[in-house]
Amino acid sequence: MNILVTGASKGIGNIIAKELSDCGDVFVTGRNENALKEFGKYCVCDLSENLKPLENFIIENKIDVIINNAGEYIYSAIEEMQCSDIEKLYKTNLIAPACLISCAVPYMKKNNWGRIINIGSISGVMGEAFASIYSSSKSGLLGLTKALALELAQYNITVNTINPGWVDTELGANSINESDFSKEEILEIIPQKRFVKPQEIAGFCRYLLSEDAKGITGQSINICAGLSVGI
Secondary structure (H helix, E strand, C coil), X not given: CEEEEECCCCHHHHHHHHHCCCCCEEEEEECCHHHHHHXXXXXXXXXXXXXXXXXXXXXXXXXXXXXXXXXXXXXXXXXXXXXXXXXXXXXXXXXXXXXXXXXXXXXXXXXCCEEEEEEXXXXXXXXXXXXXXXXXXXXXXXXXXXXXXXXXHHHXXXXXXEEECCECCHHHHHHHHHCCCCHHHHHHHCCCCCXXXXXXXXXXXXXXXXXXXXXXXXXXXEECCXXXXXX
């Protein structure tokens, strides 16, 4: 397997890349070159800007597993958002994953095998007030996942989305700081009264790469400590 993990310089992406290090050759991308160097095979790229170097990187390295993890989050009333911020968020969270998949699919089809995993969000399943652009971008990943699963099924390529809830990462902590709620108030509405560990997301990625998961495609899997069930 030639595995690409986006947004691997920190958080969930970093843990996923480490978890999959013995599954094949792991390639990573992100904005922080120093953080990527530990993996050896990397491409520095801001997904909201020029994708061409990363697209070439995917083709040259014959990527047959792509994990679209990189994401941007903005907590703001819609009328207070600048169009430039809206555009940047959609580019990072939805447009870039579609473009990168487009580059990887020809090689996957040629080999009659591939795995595409999109890291969505529980906010894309349920909606989140004051995070409408983030929620809608992650919801878009769900539609992309279902349609591509149908389109690529005959080539033994699976496409799935993992939707984390509140995760114990720097992004999760920043999201709390930006919101109107304290950590204690957020924990109160999570049925398991805890944040998901990034290792849980990484472990499920590992499973989806395995032959045991070859029948799982087009699915939206919530790893959210029960948050999507209700309160």
